Amino acid sequence: MKNNYLAEDAEILNVKKECTNIYSVWLKSENIAYNSRPGQFIEVKVTKEDELAPVLRRPFAIADVKGDKFQIIFEVIGRGTKMLKDRIKQEKFLPIIGPLGNGFFLESPKPKLLIAGGIGIAPLKSLIDYFINKNEDITLLWGNRDKAQFFDLKYYTDKDMMYYLSTDNGSLGFEGNVLEMMLSNLKLKNLNPLSEYEIFICGPNVMMKAITNYLEAEKIDSQVSLETNMACGFGVCQGCAVARKKEEGFYLVCKDGPVFYSSKVEIPN
Ligand SMILES: Cc1cc2nc3c(=O)[nH]c(=O)nc-3n(C[C@H](O)[C@H](O)[C@H](O)COP(=O)(O)OP(=O)(O)OC[C@H]3O[C@@H](n4cnc5c(N)ncnc54)[C@H](O)[C@@H]3O)c2cc1C
Numbered sequence: 001m002k003n004n005y006l007a008e009d010a011e012i013l014n015v016k017k018e019c020t021n022i023y024s025v026w027l028k029s030e031n032i033a034y035n036s037r038p039g040q041f042i043e044v045k046v047t048k049e050d051e052l053a054p055v056l057r058r059p060f061a062i063a064d065v066k067g068d069k070f071q072i073i074f075e076v077i078g079r080g081t082k083m084l085k086d087r088i089k090q091e092k093f094l095p096i097i098g099p100l101g102n103g104f105f106l107e108s109p110k111p112k113l114l115i116a117g118g119i120g121i122a123p124l125k126s127l128i129d130y131f132i133n134k135n136e137d138i139t140l141l142w143g144n145r146d147k148a149q150f151f152d153l154k155y156y157t158d159k160d161m162m163y164y165l166s167t168d169n170g171s172l173g174f175e176g177n178v179l180e181m182m183l184s185n186l187k188l189k190n191l192n193p194l195s196e197y198e199i200f201i202c203g204p205n206v207m208m209k210a211i212t213n214y215l216e217a218e219k220i221d222s223q224v225s226l227e228t229n230m231a232c233g234f235g236v237c238q239g240c241a242v243a244r245k246k247e248e249g250f251y252l253v254c255k256d257g258p259v260f261y262s263s264k265v266e267i268p269n
C-alpha cells in the first residue's frame, strides 16, 4: 500500500503526564489524521533546533486520531525520550515524519483479541475505535507490573468491549502476567477458544515471545507490532532488521512492519 509520509512541524495541542514516566501528546496534522492506518507510526526529531547533538529521531505509534489531530503516548526510558519530554513542555511544534510503516491487517471477520503489555497499549489503542465503529466484537487484555502503571483506564472501561487487567504484583486485576491471565480466562470460559479470534499483540519482546510461543504450539497465528531500535524509519539504514522465521533473510521493521504475523518473523530478544 502507498504511504503518504511527509516531514512537517506538527503543532503541539495538548501534553499530559499520564503516570510516572508516561506522557501523551496530541498533535495537529491533517496528513497523519487523514492518511494513517491503525498500527502505523511516526518518527519524531527529539533534539531541539539549537542543539548540536546528532539528529535523534525516535519512533512512536499513532495511538489515536480525532478530526485533524492525532495522539502519541510514550514512556521515558533513555536519552531520546527524556529529550522529547523536555521538548514537548518547552516548544509549540514538533518535527515529525509520518505516517510510516504498514499497519495492522484489518480484514479478518473473526472477533478481535487485543493483548497489551505496558506501553504496548499505544498501537493497540488505535484499533479500538476502528473496530468499535465497525461493530466488531473486541476483548482487551492489558497487563502491567503494578497498578500505578495503568493510565487513562476510563477510556477503555467506557468502551463497548470486554476488558481484563493484570498486574504482576496483584495490585489490580488478575495477579500474574498477561499470558497467565489469558490462560486463566480461557479456563473460566471468559474467552472463547483462541483459534476463534484474530489476535493483536504489542508489549515487551519477552512477553510477545511467551504468548506467541504458546499460540504457535496451538497452531494459532497472531499479529505482533514490533519495537526495535530505528534510525531512518523508511528502509535506508538497515538498522531495524529482524530475522525471517523458517526462511533465510531479514525484514525491516520500519518498512515491512512494524506489524507482522508471528509465523513470519523471529521476535528479537
Ligand atoms: C514502530 C515503533 C513504534 C513505537 N511506539 C512506541 C510508543 O507508542 N510508545 C513508546 O513509549 N515507545 C514506542 N516505541 C519505542 C520507542 O521508540 C523507544 O522507547 C525509544 O526509541 C527509546 O529511545 P531513548 O533514546 O529514550 O532510549 P535509548 O537511550 O535509545 O535506549 C534506552 C534503553 O532502552 C532500550 N531500548 C531502546 N529502544 C527500545 C525498544 N524499542 N524496545 C526495547 N528496548 C529499547 C535500549 O536498548 C536501552 O537499553 C516504538 C518503537 C517502534 C520501533
Ligand code: FES
Binding pocket: 229, 230, 231, 232, 233, 234, 235, 236, 237, 238, 239, 240, 241, 252, 253, 254, 255
Ligand atoms: S530504521 Fe532505517 S531501515 Fe529501518
